Amino acid sequence: MKKLDEEYGPLEWRLPEASAIYWAAQGLERIQQNPTRTTEDLIVLRRVIYQCMQLTWQRGRIVENPFSDEMEFGPNLAMIPKVNDTYLKMYEEEADQNQRDGILRAHRNFLRQSIYTLYVYNRIPDAAKWFKVLAEKYPDKTIIDGDFNSYPRNVTLDRYVVACVQEDINDTSKDRAQAIIEGLIMTSYMSLVIDEDDRAAGLMQLARGAWQNYMTKIPQERYSAIGLAPFQDMQQTILRRLLDLANDVPPEAKAILRTKLNLPKEETPPTVPAEQPAATQGKTP
Numbered sequence: 001m002k003k004l005d006e007e008y009g010p011l012e013w014r015l016p017e018a019s020a021i022y023w024a025a026q027g028l029e030r031i032q033q034n035p036t037r038t039t040e041d042l043i044v045l046r047r048v049i050y051q052c053m054q055l056t057w058q059r060g061r062i063v064e065n066p067f068s069d070e071m072e073f074g075p076n077l078a079m080i081p082k083v084n085d086t087y088l089k090m091y092e093e094e095a096d097q098n099q100r101d102g103i104l105r106a107h108r109n110f111l112r113q114s115i116y117t118l119y120v121y122n123r124i125p126d127a128a129k130w131f132k133v134l135a136e137k138y139p140d141k142t143i144i145d146g147d148f149n150s151y152p153r154n155v156t157l158d159r160y161v162v163a164c165v166q167e168d169i170n171d172t173s174k175d176r177a178q179a180i181i182e183g184l185i186m187t188s189y190m191s192l193v194i195d196e197d198d199r200a201a202g203l204m205q206l207a208r209g210a211w212q213n214y215m216t217k218i219p220q221e222r223y224s225a226i227g228l229a230p231f232q233d234m235q236q237t238i239l240r241r242l243l244d245l246a247n248d249v250p251p252e253a254k255a256i257l258r259t260k261l262n263l264p265k266e267e268t269p270p271t272v273p274a275e276q277p278a279a280t281q282g283k284t285p
Contacts, residue, residue, distance in 0.1 A: 008053060008082055012060050017052035024048035043099055046090045050103065053079075053086045054110055058117075059175050075179050077121060080114045080130070108138050116164040119157065120183035120203075122190045131157050165206050174226045177214045181207050181228070185238045192260040193253045207231075 004025055005011055011018040027045045031037045060076035087107035094100045111134040118127035134143065135152030144150035144163045165180070184207035191200035211231045218227055228234070239261075241247065243254050258265060 008049075008056075008086060009079075011056060012062060012076070014062060015056075015060060017055045017060070020048055020052045024052075039096060043094070043096065046094060046103075050083075050086050050090050050106065053083045054106075057083050057114065058179070073175060074182075075117055075121070077114075077118060077123060077126075080118070080126075083110060083114075084130075084133075108134070108141060111137070112143060112164075115157070116161055117179065117183065119161045120165075120180060120187055122183075122187040124157075127161075128157055131160070165210070174214075174228070177210065178228055181210050181214075181234060182238060184210065185235055186242070189239065189242055189257060190253075193256045197260075 001013070001022065004022060008021060009018075011021065013019075024045045028042070028049075031041055031045070057076050057079040059073040060079055061074040063072045063074045064070075084107075087103060087110060091100055091103045091107070094103060111130055115127050115130045115134065118124075118130065131152070139152060141152075142148060142150040143152055143155060143160055145167060147163070150160075150163075165184070184203050188200045188203035188207065191197070191203060208231060211228060211234070214228060229237070242249055242257065255265070257263075
């Protein structure tokens with residue numbers, strides 16, 4: 001476990017994908033001494049590792065919600081460099097050309113998803129860094145679905161992210177939708193801090209649109225199982241998280257955010273401003 005944590009982690013060992021990585025890595029070690037091994041055995045084991053590594057950044061963080069007393073999954077963005085290294089390692093070790101091509105397709109999709117998620121989580125320099133990696137690694141592959149001229153050299157980071165938001169609004173995966181909506185809300189609030197008020201408003205509107213689109217696709221009888229919290233509750237959760245005394249947001253940034261949102265200066269539990277349009281709140285699941 002220590003060895004794998006150094007190579008692939010740190011992993012969240014309470015989640016099943018960490019165990020899957022462990023056993024697949026054990027298999028790759030032991031199969032070297034097995035004269036009856038097949039190419040298919042190696043393919044399956046490598047695929048388990050890089051697919052599970054993909055999950056470690058998408059939903060590899062366990063978060064305790066103090067307002068609902070529930071455990072939730074969140075993206076672990078710190079894992080992105082390790083996931084990238086894993087794809088490249090598995091590509092180098094694979095001998096079958098068809099499988100190598102498949103690993104590259106998976107790697108390219110990973111880069112596209114991670115760029116988008118980093119951006120909406122206000123990690124814009126990191127998003128720009130990986131956008132450059134994508135452009136250098138796959139210069140002749142389009143990056144916006146349906147746009148046959150969207151080669152990396154023709155598309156800015158901002159334009160790419162906007163296209164991704166529009167696509168994700170049609171996604172019905174709860175984990176994916178929640179991660180994107182929370183990220184948009186957080187980036188909206190942090191944009192206020194740096195006086196990018198127009199961008200903040202646009203991001204919040206995108207977040208509302210994504211929330212409404214997701215909720216309208218869920219049958220009412222499935223709300224309790226796969227429904228999201230009301231949009232204003234999600235705003236409230238993110239705002240409390242940003243203004244929490246225990247986090248690493250600078251005090252000056254918290255003060256600016258309180259001023260922009262007309263919140264009390266004292267460290268009282270924040271409340272989303274009442275002037276939020278009532279029509280955007282939707283029905284409570």
